[in-house]
Amino acid sequence: MKLKNGVYGILILVATACMGDDTSTYTATPAELDIPPFFESSILPPEIPSDNPLTVEGIALGKALFYDPILSANKTQSCASCHLQSGSFSDPNQFSVGIDGSQGTRNSMPLFNLAWNRRGPFFWDGRAATLEDQIFEPVTNPIEMANTWPNAVAALQNSGTYPELFDAAFGSPTIDSVKVSKAIAQFVRTLISGNSKFDRYLNGQEELSEAEERGMNIFLDETRGDCFHCHGNPMNPLWTDNRFHNNGLDEFFSDRGLGAVTGDPRDDGLFRTPSLRNLAFTAPYMHDGRFNTLDEVIDHYSEGLVYSETVSPLLKKISEGGVGLTSEEKSDLKAFLLSLSDPSFTTDSEYQPD
Amino acid sequence: MKVIASKITLTFLTVALVLTGCKDNDDTPLAELSPSFSFTHNWDGVPIENADYENTTYINERGESLTISKLVYLISDITFTDAQGNSFSAGDYNLVDAREGVNLSFTPDVVIQEGTYNVSFTFGFDDEDNAGDYPDLNSADGGVWIVPMMMGGGYHYMKLEGKYLNTQTNPESEVGFAYHTIRANDNSTSPITLQDTSFTVDLGDVLIEEGTNIEVQMNVAEWFKNPHTWNLYELYSMLMPNFDAQILMSENGAAGVFSRGN
Numbered sequence: 019m020k021l022k023n024g025v026y027g028i029l030i031l032v033a034t035a036c037m038g039d040d041t042s043t044y045t046a047t048p049a050e051l052d053i054p055p056f057f058e059s060s061i062l063p064p065e066i067p068s069d070n071p072l073t074v075e076g077i078a079l080g081k082a083l084f085y086d087p088i089l090s091a092n093k094t095q096s097c098a099s100c101h102l103q104s105g106s107f108s109d110p111n112q113f114s115v116g117i118d119g120s121q122g123t124r125n126s127m128p129l130f131n132l133a134w135n136r137r138g139p140f141f142w143d144g145r146a147a148t149l150e151d152q153i154f155e156p157v158t159n160p161i162e163m164a165n166t167w168p169n170a171v172a173a174l175q176n177s178g179t180y181p182e183l184f185d186a187a188f189g190s191p192t193i194d195s196v197k198v199s200k201a202i203a204q205f206v207r208t209l210i211s212g213n214s215k216f217d218r219y220l221n222g223q224e225e226l227s228e229a230e231e232r233g234m235n236i237f238l239d240e241t242r243g244d245c246f247h248c249h250g251n252p253m254n255p256l257w258t259d260n261r262f263h264n265n266g267l268d269e270f271f272s273d274r275g276l277g278a279v280t281g282d283p284r285d286d287g288l289f290r291t292p293s294l295r296n297l298a299f300t301a302p303y304m305h306d307g308r309f310n311t312l313d314e315v316i317d318h319y320s321e322g323l324v325y326s327e328t329v330s331p332l333l334k335k336i337s338e339g340g341v342g343l344t345s346e347e348k349s350d351l352k353a354f355l356l357s358l359s360d361p362s363f364t365t366d367s368e369y370q371p372d
Numbered sequence: 373m374k375v376i377a378s379k380i381t382l383t384f385l386t387v388a389l390v391l392t393g394c395k396d397n398d399d400t401p402l403a404e405l406s407p408s409f410s411f412t413h414n415w416d417g418v419p420i421e422n423a424d425y426e427n428t429t430y431i432n433e434r435g436e437s438l439t440i441s442k443l444v445y446l447i448s449d450i451t452f453t454d455a456q457g458n459s460f461s462a463g464d465y466n467l468v469d470a471r472e473g474v475n476l477s478f479t480p481d482v483v484i485q486e487g488t489y490n491v492s493f494t495f496g497f498d499d500e501d502n503a504g505d506y507p508d509l510n511s512a513d514g515g516v517w518i519v520p521m522m523m524g525g526g527y528h529y530m531k532l533e534g535k536y537l538n539t540q541t542n543p544e545s546e547v548g549f550a551y552h553t554i555r556a557n558d559n560s561t562s563p564i565t566l567q568d569t570s571f572t573v574d575l576g577d578v579l580i581e582e583g584t585n586i587e588v589q590m591n592v593a594e595w596f597k598n599p600h601t602w603n604l605y606e607l608y609s610m611l612m613p614n615f616d617a618q619i620l621m622s623e624n625g626a627a628g629v630f631s632r633g634n
Contacts, residue, residue, distance in 0.1 A: 059507075060505075060507065062507050062511040136511070238523075239522070240609070240610045240611075241613065248514075250514075251516070252520070253510055253518045254511070254515035254518060256515055258514075259514025259515055260515075284427075325545070325546075327546075331441055331533040332548065333548060334548070334609050334610065337541070337545060
């Protein structure tokens with residue numbers, strides 16, 4: 019571990035040295051993520067790309083950009099329009115509405131703990147390899163911000179404030195799309211949620227209710243909920259495997275998900291497992307937002323599973339629709355799921371525009 | 373700046389090389405070696421490649437048709453024992469993902485001298501290792517390699533997943549199976565009853581020389597074969613909390629699943 023840090027240190031030195039050659043000697047103020055202690059002790063640390071280290075100025079710029087409609091074609095929509103803090107940075111609408119009123123076919127994704135999606139990829143279907151790549155998309159997506167990069171960059175360059183902010187973050191007032199994506203990625207990496215009731219229970223600061231505890235056991239019980247093979251367990255605070263599965267929603271796919279990205283029919287109908295943190299704020303659920311409530315989600319796993327060729331082998335009794343939880347088990351499971359929600363994340367002033 | 377830095381590095385490297393060279397010549401006639409391992413997978417001798425997953429149909433000992441979608445497993449404590457009975461082991465571990473081709477080669481962190489050694493490893497984790505807390509394994513397999521505490525905690529040894537064809541339904545139907553091996557556990561007792569179901573695989577005597585690579589072959593068919601003819605209709609899923617099933621899987625695993633390839 020120490021050795022690794024040493025190696026990184028050398029890499030950083032070399033990288034800095036190289037940067038110093040072609041620009042000025044300016045370096046922004048290094049920043050560190052505020053990592054909850056349990057994350058630190060239980061799982062591997064986030065991987066920050068070496069060409070986009072976190073800096074105080076970069077994060078501040080990223081936040082300004084995230085909340086600024088200047089990136090959209092008609093200056094009406096920002097990232098935050100579809101990623102609302104009150105919704106754990108997702109959108110309460112089933113489908114977000116773009117600048118011209120058009121709608122997509124996917125539900126907006128909440129944004130938290132993405133720094134730990136160490137190897138990527140991002141989006142429901144994994145079509146962006148990194149967070150930096152991901153951010154290129156919404157700006158030019160015709161059903162989202164519908165802009166062009168030259169246009170967006172010109173608007174920023176001509177604004178009174180941004181050249182100075184880019185200068186502070188990257189050592190030059192000249193703006194380009196790569197710097198925009200880097201700055202926003204830095205801000206997005208700081209979105210960390212680790213203060214749910216369940217986190218406090220793990221820290222020994224709070225007790226679970228009996229229903230929550232029973233629900234946890236259902237979640238972890240292979241013969242009942244068996245949710246942990248995809249959504250994780252108390253030893254892993256992310257509550258997702260960040261991998262792709264077909265969780266038995268449809269017999270036929272109108273949206274091929276990962277399969278459309280890889281071209282491999284074995285990936286048809288597979289979507290990235292969402293985290294179960296903050297479900298209290300992220301309705302509606304699934305990639306297409308088809309379920310409005312957690313009760314509907316639990317009913318799906320209990321008796322609504324549908325067979326298709328790529329359905330995950332981890333789902334049981336598909337011919338009977340699922341494992342068939344009793345109504346008491348369902349309400350216990352729901353109580354447990356809600357204990358993973360972290361209201362402080364949705365009000366944290368650190369994430370609000372300055 | 374960059375040029376200077378690399379020149380310095382080169383100089384150091386050269387010095388280091390020269391020093392090492394001298395030491396070898398003077399002190400020890402035998403080379404110090406770190407043999408490597410490679411892991412391959414087959415079904416009764418037919419290699420299982422990425423394209424076979426979810427596509428190729430295999431017939432198990434009982435005549436059931438199945439396809440495989442996932443094969444990930446943990447091996448640990450690779451040990452070299454010389455003729456005098458001295459054993460050398462780094463106590464480290466390797467998590468192989470056969471489908472994704474991850475960690476198919478592994479060099480344990482151990483240095484031995486040329487010679488003939490008995491080579492063995494542990495499939496899974498013995499109880500001592502299973503009691504440890506490893507952030508990399510906590511993050512492995514998407515963070516779901518861990519075994520929940522209610523089944524005794526620790527880590528999975530293997531996840532072999534796929535689908536078998538149920539010919540007893542009309543029409544025939546594909547049913548998922550999850551052949552997951554862990555430490556046997558029974559939580560109907562208090563405290564929970566646990567039994568170490570990891571096992572030692574003996575690869576026999578191997579002459580270790582410069583560049584030795586030891587191929588560890590897994591014949592996946594053997595998990596269903598011997599001594600217990602596996603019945604997927606009865607034992608397809610929910611095997612983790614099934615104490616008896618864990619014993620059966622462990623016994624099948626210890627009887628001929630692994631062998632040395634070269």
